[in-house]
Amino acid sequence: MERRYERNIPALSDQECRLLRSKRVAVIGCGGIGGYLIELLSRIGVGYIRTVDGDVFEESNFNRQLLSEQPLMGRSKAKAAEARVQRINPRIEVEPVTAYLDKNNAKEIVSGCDLVLDGLDNIPARRVLAAACTEAGVPYIHGAISGWVTQVAISMPGDGLIDVLYPEGVSFRDRSVLSFAPSLCASVQAALCVKMLIGRPVETGVLYYFDLLNQEFETIKLDLKKPE
Amino acid sequence: MIEVRLFATLRQGREKTVMLESPGFSTAGDIIEHLDIPAGEVSILLINGFHKTPDAQVKDGDIVALFPPVGGG
Numbered sequence: 001m002e003r004r005y006e007r008n009i010p011a012l013s014d015q016e017c018r019l020l021r022s023k024r025v026a027v028i029g030c031g032g033i034g035g036y037l038i039e040l041l042s043r044i045g046v047g048y049i050r051t052v053d054g055d056v057f058e059e060s061n062f063n064r065q066l067l068s069e070q071p072l073m074g075r076s077k078a079k080a081a082e083a084r085v086q087r088i089n090p091r092i093e094v095e096p097v098t099a100y101l102d103k104n105n106a107k108e109i110v111s112g113c114d115l116v117l118d119g120l121d122n123i124p125a126r127r128v129l130a131a132a133c134t135e136a137g138v139p140y141i142h143g144a145i146s147g148w149v150t151q152v153a154i155s156m157p158g159d160g161l162i163d164v165l166y167p168e169g170v171s172f173r174d175r176s177v178l179s180f181a182p183s184l185c186a187s188v189q190a191a192l193c194v195k196m197l198i199g200r201p202v203e204t205g206v207l208y209y210f211d212l213l214n215q216e217f218e219t220i221k222l223d224l225k226k227p228e
Numbered sequence: 229m230i231e232v233r234l235f236a237t238l239r240q241g242r243e244k245t246v247m248l249e250s251p252g253f254s255t256a257g258d259i260i261e262h263l264d265i266p267a268g269e270v271s272i273l274l275i276n277g278f279h280k281t282p283d284a285q286v287k288d289g290d291i292v293a294l295f296p297p298v299g300g301g
Contacts, residue, residue: 033301121301146298149236164279165297170268172299174237182301207272209295211236218235220272220295223279 004089005045016198017045023197026050026113028101028129030077032177033143034119035066036186037193041117042085044194048093051081052109054100064179101125106132115193116140119186123166130155130162139196143189145181147174148213152188154196154204156227164222165207184210230286232259233293238269250288257282259292271297 001009005017012020023046027037030053038051055077061068067080078096085094099105101120110116110132118140120126126142133140134157142153142161155161188208195202204227209218230253232246242263253259256273260282272295273280286292 029301031301119301121299123297123299126299144298144301146296146300147237149298151298165271166299167271167281170271170297172297173269174296175300177300209235209272209298213236216235220274221277221279222272 008044012044012194012198019198020045020194021047023115024048024050024113025115025117025193025197026052026110027081027117027119028052028109028125029119029121030067030081031055031061031119031121032064032182033145033185033189034077034117035068035081036183037117037119037143037190038081038085039066039088040186040190041193042088042092044190045089046092046194046197048095049081049085050095050097050109050113051078051085052097052099052101053077053081054098064177064182066183101128101132103128103131107135110136110138110140113138115196117189117193118142118144120144123162123171126162126166134158141189141192141196143185145177145185146172147176148178148181148211150181150185150188150210150212151207152185152192153207153222154192154202156204158225159204159227160225161222164224178212180212184212229288230259231291232263233291234263235293235295236298237296238265238294250286250290253286255282256280256284256286256292259286260294265294269296270294 082094082096207220230248274293
C-alpha cells in the first residue's frame, strides 16, 4: 500500500484501493461540479480520468470553480484539470478532451469508461450525455446545482432519468450558483462513484435533493423505466 | 384538505406549505395552475411520496410535493 493511500484504510480495504486504481472514469464538464469531482476522484486514487470540457476560464467562474485561478484566465478547463491531477499524483492517467460534448463525439467520449460523471451545466447537453451512455451501456452519475440547491442521482443505461428530471418544456431560471453547492454535489457523486467502482451496493431510481438554504435533505423515489 | 409542500425556489412569493380545499381540484396540474406556478418550473411532483405526473388525480388528505428543476453545474 502506497503511503498516500494509507488514510483510505480501513474505510476502504487494500483490495478496494487496488481496484480503484484499475478503474476508468470520464468527468464531463470541468467547471463547478467537474472541478471538485476531478479533485476528489484523483485524491482517492481512481487510476484513469478523462477530463472533458471545451470551455476556457473566465472571471465569472471564480466564485465556485475549484480549478479556476487568475493565471489560468482564457486557458482550457480540461487541460487545467489534467495539470491539477498530475500535480496531485503523476501516476494517475489523465486524458483531457478539449471539446464540448455533442451528438457527434459523445459516444466516443464515454466509451471505454467504467463510469461517467455529469458535471455539465445545461439540460440539452445532459440529454446528449444520457443518450450516449445508454448507447455505450455505461452508467453515469447525474449531478446538478442551482443557487443553494444540489441534486444527485445514479442513472443506469436506458432508465430515462434525464427525461424524468427535465420533462419537456421545463427550464431553470435561477442561473446563480453558490460555492458550496458544487462541492457538495461532487462529494455525493464521488462517494456513489467509488461505491459503484468497488462493487458496493447503491440505490438506483432515487434522487438526492439538498436545499442548503433551508437545510432540507430529501431522498425522492423516482418512477424510472427499467434499465436496458 | 390537500396539503401542498413547495421546495426551494418555488417558495419565493409563496408559503412553504399551502392547504387547499380538495373539492376544487381534480389533478395535480390544477393545483400547480392555482398556485400560479408556470408549468416549466416544476420538475418533480410527488403525491403522498410517490412520483407522479401533473395529470395524476388528487383527493382529500393527499400531500403534494413540488420541486423546481435544478440544471446548472
